[in-house]
Amino acid sequence: MNGRVRGGMLAITVICAGALYARFFGGYWLGDDFGNLQTGWLAVQRGETLAQAWRQVLSAVPSEGAFYRPAMIASMLFNAWAAGTQYAGWFAVNLAIHLANVVLVAVAVSELARACGRDGRFAGVVAACLFAACPLIAEGVFWISARADATVTLLTLSAMLA
Numbered sequence: 719m720n721g722r723v724r725g726g727m728l729a730i731t732v733i734c735a736g737a738l739y740a741r742f743f744g745g746y747w748l749g750d751d752f753g754n755l756q757t758g759w760l761a762v763q764r765g766e767t768l769a770q771a772w773r774q775v776l777s778a779v780p781s782e783g784a785f786y787r788p789a790m791i792a793s794m795l796f797n798a799w800a801a802g803t804q805y806a807g808w809f810a811v812n813l814a815i816h817l818a819n820v821v822l823v824a825v826a827v828s829e830l831a832r833a834c835g836r837d838g839r840f841a842g843v844v845a846a847c848l849f850a851a852c853p854l855i856a857e858g859v860f861w862i863s864a865r866a867d868a869t870v871t872l873l874t875l876s877a878m879l880a
Contacts, residue, residue, distance in 0.1 A: 758798025
C-alpha cells in the first residue's frame with residue numbers, strides 16, 4: 719500500500735469518526751461539567767481567565783495532587799473564554815483531541831510494525847478505526863470533565879512517537 723492510499727484511508731477514517739460524533743454537537747453537559755463550566759464562566763466574567771489559570775496551575779491541590787491536571791485546568795478556562803456556555807464549543811475541543819488521537823494511533827501502530835520489520839500501514843488504519851469508534855474512549859469526547867483522559871492519551875502518544 720503506497721503512502722497516498724494510506725493517507726486517503728486515514729483521511730476517510732478521520733472523516734467517518736468526525737461524522738460519527740458530529741450529531742452530538744447539540745449535546746448537553748454531564749455531572750462534573752457544571753463545576754468546570756462555572757469556574758471558567760466566573761473567571762471570564764471577572765476578566766481573570768489567565769490569572770485564574772495560573773492560580774489553579776500553581777496552587778496546592780487536595781488529595782495529595784490526585785486531581786492535579788494543569789493542562790486540563792488551563793484548557794477548561796480558555797474554553798470558557800472562547801465558547802462561553804455553549805456546549806458545542808467545548809465538545810469541539812474534545813472531538814479535535816480525539817481525532818488527533820485517532821491519527822496518532824494509526825501512526826504509532828504503523829511505526830511499531832515498521833520497527834519489527836513489517837509493513838503496518840494497513841494495521842495502523844484498522845487500529846485507528848477501532849480506536850475512533852471505541853465506546854469506552856467516547857467518554858473523553860462527550861464528557862467535558864473527562865478531557866484529561868483524551869489529553870493524557872494525546873500527550874503519551876505524542877511523546878512515544880517523538
